[in-house]
Each structure stands twice: as C-alpha cells, then as structure tokens.
Amino acid sequence: MIKHVLNIGILAHVDAGKTSLTERLLFETGVIDRLGSVDGGDTQTDTGEIERRRGITIRAAVASFALGDLRVNLVDTPGHADFVAEVERALGVLDGAVLVLSAVEGVQPHTRVLMRTLRKLRLPTLIFVNKIDRAGAREHDLLADIRRRLSPSCVPLNTVDGLGSPAAVTRPVTDPYAVAEVLAERDDELLGLLVDGQTPEQGMVRAALARQCGEAVACPVLFGSAITGQGLPELLDGIAELFPAVPRVAVEGASATGTVFAVERAPSGEKVAFVRVRGGVLRVREPLTFFRGQRRSGGDGPRAGGGAGSGGAGRTADHAYEARLTALSVAGAPREAQAVAGDIVKIWGVPEIRVGDHLGEPGPANQAHFTPPSLETVVRPRIPGQEPRLHAALLAMTEQDPLIGTRALPGGGTSVLLYGEVQKEVIGETLAREFGVEAEFEPSRPVYFERPSGSGEAVEEIQRQGRNEFMATVGLRVEPAPAGSGVGYRLEVDLGSLPLAFHRAIEESVRLALREGPHGWPVTDVLVTLTRTGYSSPVTTAGDFRGRVPVVLARALKRAGTVVYEPCHRFEAEVPLEAFGPVTAQLAALGGEVRDARREGEGWVLEGKIPAAVVHEAERRLPGLSHGEGVWWSEAAGDRPLR
Structure with a gap:
C-alpha cells in the first residue's frame, strides 16, 4: 500500500541523457519491460511527433513508479533553453530534482542556470553524472568543477572503476569519514566526532546527509550510465532515502488545493490538465473554484501573455471560475477515485483551464524565476x-x-x-x-518596452455644438511609477460619477492602449489617473469611452514623454588567458559592459551586463573566440535605456 508520494524532476542541459535516464528508471522499477531510445523515437515521455523526430523534450511529461510504499512521480522536463518556461512550471510542483550531467561534457552553461534556480528555490537536488561508459568520461576533475561551479557542498556517494569504457562499473563510497567531512560544516555533532578523531557510524552520516539534502544545503552526487544501468540502484536508493516525501493522507472536509502545471488536448479536442494536489481531497463532480493570476504587491509588467491583467496593491487573482470535474486519473494509480496531497492528477471537464491556474486559492506572489521571452x-x-x-x-x-x-x-x-x-x-x-x-x-x-519620463495630462470633452465622434468626456494623467510596479490605475473622480459599466470600459481601454506606446512598445511602470468624466444620457454608450480613451491616453503619453528600455542579462564568462582581448572586444561590439574581470587558474572570469536580445549571439560566438574552451552563463537582470 502506498503511504508516501514524491514528485521529482529530471533536469539537464540538452543531450546530457535525462530522457534516457527516465527510461532506465522506469525499466529498473518494472514499469516497462523494454527500454526505449531517443534515437529510435520510442521513449515513454517524449510522446509528441515533433519530440520523437527532433529527439528533444518540449513538454513536461509525467511517469510513475513505486519503491516499496513510496510512489515516485517522475516529471521529465525540457533541456533546451528555448523551453525554459516548461521547466519553470515543473519546478513549482516538485519535492526534489535530479540534475543530470554528462561525464564527458561536464558542467555546461544551461546546467549552471538550472542549478542556480534550484538553489534559489531551495529545492532538494541530487546530481547524477551520466555516460561513465563513454570515452572521455571524467570523475575527479569533474567533481572539482561541480564544487566550483554548481555546489561547494557536493557529496560523492560512489566512484567508478574502468571509467570511460563500456566495462565501467560503480561501487559505493564506504568510508563514512569522507562524507562526514563535507556534512560537518553544518552538523555540530559530526564536527565534534571528527575533531576528536572518531569515525562516525554509517547510519548517523546517512541521516545527516538526508537532513541536509532535504534542507537543500548538501548535494549528493552519483555516477552511472543510463545505457548500461550502472549506478541506477544507488540512484533509486538515494531518491527513496534522501528526498523528503509527502505522507499520502486524505484530510476529509478540507477544500482541495493545487497548481495546474501542464495542459494538453485529447484526440477529441478536449482539454486535459495536469494538477499537483497540495491539500484536501479532489473528487469528480464536486464543486471547485480555480483562480487565474496570483497574489502580488504590484501591477502588470510588460506583456508576457495574451491578456491584460489588473493592477493595484494587494490584488489577488485576476479571475476566478467554478468547475466540476468529469473525470480524473491519479498518476501511478489511475483506478483511484480521488486524489490527495502530494498526488499529480490528470483532470477532465474544465474547458476554461490554463497553465498556471490555481485550484482552491490564488497562487503565491513572485512565482516566476525565469525571465519572460525577450x-x-x-x-x-x-x-x-x-x-x-x-x-x-x-x-x-x-x-x-x-x-x-x-x-x-x-x-x-x-x-x-x-x-x-x-x-x-x-x-x-x-x-x-x-x-x-x-x-x-x-x-x-x-x-522592448517604454516607461514614462515625466507627467502628462490630456482631456477630450463632449462638444456642446458641432459633431461629436464620441459622446464621452475623458481626462487622464500619466506619471512614472516605481520600477517593477507595472500598470497602476486610480480614480480622481467619484465612483458614482459614471455607471460602473462605463468605469470598466475606461479601465479596460487604458490597459489595452498601453500595450503600444508612442514608440510602438508596451508601456509599463506607469500610473494612470482618471481626472475627468462626463456623459450624455441616454445617448452615451460604453463604446464611446472605449473610442475616446486611446486618443486621450496617447496625447497624455506624448506630453509626458517615454523612454524605450531593453531587458538585460547579467553574464559570467570563463575564458582562457589568450582569449581575453577578442572576447571583451566582441562583448563591447554587442553592447555588453564588462564590469569585473579577475584571474582564476589558467584563465579569466568576466562578469557584466548585456542586452537580452544578443545573449544567444554572444553565446554562439564564444566557442570560436576561446578555441572551444569558453563557458557562458547568464540570467535576467533588469534593463537599461535603449542605446
């Protein structure tokens, strides 16, 4: 009987072998009786035609297996940087992550981006070094790279004999002292034993490792091969022992809560959603409430989706809707009639559902950890x-x-x-x-996007004589708002001065018009104040306000003036000594700013800021400028006026 459930993600730089690892885990646990392959296009999680043909994962997929009384839901996520949004959504529903590295290629740029995000989220992480059977595989110098570039508190749990050959085999690290040395920095009891010259017991060390892994301060490392199966028993043991599982208990009477992290369409065209249940009990045909949006302290930012949202401090979800499920399927237990905390479940019968919606309550603020598309x-x-x-x-x-x-x-x-x-x-x-x-x-x-550089006002009134294009009076003032606050809207007129339908039409039109400022880009970090209103009953309609607002707002923005900004990334590049000049010159040509350069070992580490639009170009040119030895990492880091 399943008593606990654990949701883990498989993350990696593209081609590190994570989909092959997923296949091997399902094979080793008896879920499948034949290994699929990426080259053969018959893997369990890459089910789409495009995924099979290209040999890359595009959509997050879920597979399940059991380890005793523990059910493990395995979320296979994309490795290509272009599908980082899929990774972000998966991270929000996980209890732990397996970060896959290639023993040949080692720590790659996207690996570092993923690890930084995992550490920021304090998500328990286990590193699996794959491809130990490949020529060029490394162990000891790769561990040094992992400590330097990913986690200084990495703890190797096995080692490899015959590294770099098809006969490579793993064996466990049996010396508890070697593991305890790393853990002792955050464990006073272990530290006391080591200072006294005593070797701690294996069980004590394993318990300390599980505790520090669960707290996301220690990172276990295992070597192996998804192709030969070496290291897989140790990996399965690590998943079961080191990650914090969720007790699978049905709390009757508690409202079901959860997060929608993926949506697909059935062959019939019906929407099917993947939900991580966080609390309560989820059943078919019971009334449910879904929320779109999240609790937040600011307003809308630049466009990152199809629709306009609502601004204002302390706002919760933008939209709520009611639903009743027509069917559900619990991952790993499709015959069960209900889902409880920890479960991942597929649901049917909610036509309005979208990725990012929350079941039972609005989502937490500041969920995004990756930059919006640039x-x-x-x-x-x-x-x-x-x-x-x-x-x-x-x-x-x-x-x-x-x-x-x-x-x-x-x-x-x-x-x-x-x-x-x-x-x-x-x-x-x-x-x-x-x-x-x-x-x-x-x-x-x-x-790009625009911010107002000053304040500006404009008014258009109903003409008492002559032709009126719009039977509505509108006055608007625009002024700068704090960076990151998005779009704010407020009234300087009495709410009762207009019918509510007219107020809604004005606010909706303001938000719609701000999608394109004087320079053609969305306007953000702006406060819009309604300063004047008027209408002629019964002639005026909401359409008159919708027609008048864009004209008035455009005039107010022109008087305020706007500045165009470009999103930027903070970058870090490691290059050999002789590549310093060519690389810095190329970065400058692309509009980058090198703000710090320091010697490390046999090379330079360059840090600075660069426009998001040229990040891919900088990353593409780096290998040629550094004789293939350069390493690039970057993440979203604010913006700057467009030069």
Missing part, C-alpha cells in the same frame, strides 16, 4: 484567408504555454513572444501538424 516575431498564414484560423490556433497554444504572448496585428498578422529560434521552428511545426495551418515567420526582433 524576442518577438510576426506570424502570417501562407495561404491568404486563414488569418482567423491561425490566430485561434496560437491562442490555443497559449493555453499550454502562457508565455507565448499573442496579439492580433493590423493586416492579419499575429505577434508571438519567443525564447529562441528553436522554439519558433517548433511552433511552426505544431501549427502545421496539429492545426493544419502553414505559417510564415518574420525575422525575430527584441522585445
């Missing part, structure tokens, strides 16, 4: 007349990935936000295969 492209159908069909298909895709922000453009095109060119290719293939629309993409361009 590229934008315009998509048009190859066959004229299919513009509505294309736009509808892209809107359907945003249900699975809300960060693919879409908006219709004059002339039939649709704007789409992107992380990179591979994502663009996958969107094109998905449109053709799943929606029957052949699409053409314009070259990608950076996503």
Whole structure:
C-alpha cells in the first residue's frame, strides 16, 4: 500500500541523457519491460511527433513508479533553453530534482542556470553524472568543477572503476569519514566526532546527509550510465532515502488545493490538465473554484501573455471560475477515485483551464524565476484567408504555454513572444501538424518596452455644438511609477460619477492602449489617473469611452514623454588567458559592459551586463573566440535605456 508520494524532476542541459535516464528508471522499477531510445523515437515521455523526430523534450511529461510504499512521480522536463518556461512550471510542483550531467561534457552553461534556480528555490537536488561508459568520461576533475561551479557542498556517494569504457562499473563510497567531512560544516555533532578523531557510524552520516539534502544545503552526487544501468540502484536508493516525501493522507472536509502545471488536448479536442494536489481531497463532480493570476504587491509588467491583467496593491487573482470535474486519473494509480496531497492528477471537464491556474486559492506572489521571452516575431498564414484560423490556433497554444504572448496585428498578422529560434521552428511545426495551418515567420526582433519620463495630462470633452465622434468626456494623467510596479490605475473622480459599466470600459481601454506606446512598445511602470468624466444620457454608450480613451491616453503619453528600455542579462564568462582581448572586444561590439574581470587558474572570469536580445549571439560566438574552451552563463537582470 502506498503511504508516501514524491514528485521529482529530471533536469539537464540538452543531450546530457535525462530522457534516457527516465527510461532506465522506469525499466529498473518494472514499469516497462523494454527500454526505449531517443534515437529510435520510442521513449515513454517524449510522446509528441515533433519530440520523437527532433529527439528533444518540449513538454513536461509525467511517469510513475513505486519503491516499496513510496510512489515516485517522475516529471521529465525540457533541456533546451528555448523551453525554459516548461521547466519553470515543473519546478513549482516538485519535492526534489535530479540534475543530470554528462561525464564527458561536464558542467555546461544551461546546467549552471538550472542549478542556480534550484538553489534559489531551495529545492532538494541530487546530481547524477551520466555516460561513465563513454570515452572521455571524467570523475575527479569533474567533481572539482561541480564544487566550483554548481555546489561547494557536493557529496560523492560512489566512484567508478574502468571509467570511460563500456566495462565501467560503480561501487559505493564506504568510508563514512569522507562524507562526514563535507556534512560537518553544518552538523555540530559530526564536527565534534571528527575533531576528536572518531569515525562516525554509517547510519548517523546517512541521516545527516538526508537532513541536509532535504534542507537543500548538501548535494549528493552519483555516477552511472543510463545505457548500461550502472549506478541506477544507488540512484533509486538515494531518491527513496534522501528526498523528503509527502505522507499520502486524505484530510476529509478540507477544500482541495493545487497548481495546474501542464495542459494538453485529447484526440477529441478536449482539454486535459495536469494538477499537483497540495491539500484536501479532489473528487469528480464536486464543486471547485480555480483562480487565474496570483497574489502580488504590484501591477502588470510588460506583456508576457495574451491578456491584460489588473493592477493595484494587494490584488489577488485576476479571475476566478467554478468547475466540476468529469473525470480524473491519479498518476501511478489511475483506478483511484480521488486524489490527495502530494498526488499529480490528470483532470477532465474544465474547458476554461490554463497553465498556471490555481485550484482552491490564488497562487503565491513572485512565482516566476525565469525571465519572460525577450524576442518577438510576426506570424502570417501562407495561404491568404486563414488569418482567423491561425490566430485561434496560437491562442490555443497559449493555453499550454502562457508565455507565448499573442496579439492580433493590423493586416492579419499575429505577434508571438519567443525564447529562441528553436522554439519558433517548433511552433511552426505544431501549427502545421496539429492545426493544419502553414505559417510564415518574420525575422525575430527584441522585445522592448517604454516607461514614462515625466507627467502628462490630456482631456477630450463632449462638444456642446458641432459633431461629436464620441459622446464621452475623458481626462487622464500619466506619471512614472516605481520600477517593477507595472500598470497602476486610480480614480480622481467619484465612483458614482459614471455607471460602473462605463468605469470598466475606461479601465479596460487604458490597459489595452498601453500595450503600444508612442514608440510602438508596451508601456509599463506607469500610473494612470482618471481626472475627468462626463456623459450624455441616454445617448452615451460604453463604446464611446472605449473610442475616446486611446486618443486621450496617447496625447497624455506624448506630453509626458517615454523612454524605450531593453531587458538585460547579467553574464559570467570563463575564458582562457589568450582569449581575453577578442572576447571583451566582441562583448563591447554587442553592447555588453564588462564590469569585473579577475584571474582564476589558467584563465579569466568576466562578469557584466548585456542586452537580452544578443545573449544567444554572444553565446554562439564564444566557442570560436576561446578555441572551444569558453563557458557562458547568464540570467535576467533588469534593463537599461535603449542605446
């Protein structure tokens, strides 16, 4: 009988072997009787046609296996940086993570991005060094790299004989002293034993390791091979013993709470959602409330999705809706009639559901840990007349990935936000295969945004004589707001001065109009105040206010003035000594600023800031400038005025 449940993620730089590792874990635990392969396109978690053909994971997938009375839900996430949004959503529902490295390639750039995020989230992490059977595999110098670049508190639990050959085998580290040395820094009892020259018992060391791993301060490391199965027994033991599992207990009477982290469509077209249950009991046909949005202290930021939200301090969810499930399937136990805390469950019967929605209560504030997309492209159908069909298909895709922000453009095109060119290719293939629309993409361009540089006001009144285009009076003032606050809106008129429907029309029109400022980019970090209103009953309609607001707001923004900003990344580049000059020159040519340069070992470590739009180009050029020895890492880090 299952008493505990554990949700873990498999994360890695692309091609480190995480999907192969997932297959091996399912094989070793008896879930499948034959190993699939990425090359053969028959793996359990890469189920989409595009995933199988390209050999990469695009959508998060869930597989389950049992270890005694523990059910492990394994979430296989994308490794390619263009699908980082999928990784972010998976991290929010995990109890632990297995970070996969290649014993040959070692610590790669995206590995470092993932590890920094895992540490920021304080998510318990175990490192699995894969491919020990490959020529060029490393152990001791790779451990040094892991300590230097990923975690200084890494604890190797096994070692390898015959490294770099098909005959490579693992054996456990049996000396408890070696493990205790790392753990003693945060364990006074262990430290006392070591100072006294005593060797602690193996059980005591293992308990300390489990505790520090659960607190995300120690990082166990295991070597192995997903192809040969070496190291897999130790990995399974580590998953069962070192990660904090959730007791699977049904708390009757408690409202079900959870997070929607993935949405797919059944062959019939019906939406199927993946939910991590956090509390209560979830059953079919019981009334449920879902919330879209999250608790937050500020307003909207630059566009990162299809719709406008609501600003204002202390706001909770933007939207709530009621639903009753028509069916559910608990991961690892599809015949169970209910889901409880810790379970991952597929649900049917909620047509409005989207990724990021929360069941039972609004989501926590400040959930995002990855930068929003920094590229934008315009998509048009190859066959004229299919513009509505294309736009509808892209809107359907945003249900699975809300960060693919879409908006219709004059002339039939649709704007789409992107992380990179591979994502663009996958969107094109998905449109053709799943929606029957052949699409053409314009070259990608950076996503900029505008902030007001001063204050400005404008008023348009109903004309008492002459022709009135809009039977509405609107006065608006715009002024700068604190960075990161998004869009704020407030009234300087009495709420009763207009019917509520007219107030709603004004606020909605303000938010819609701010999607395109004087320079053509979304306006953010702005406070808009309604200073004047008027209408003529019964002639005036909400449409008069919707027509008047964009004109008044544009005039107020012009008087205030706006500055265009570009999102930036903080970067760190490790380069050999002779590459210092060429690399710094190239970074400067791309608009980067090197703010610190220091000698480390046989090379330089460069730190600085660079426009997000050229990060991929800098990363692409680094190997050629550094003779293949350069290492690049970057993360979102604010913005700066566009030069």
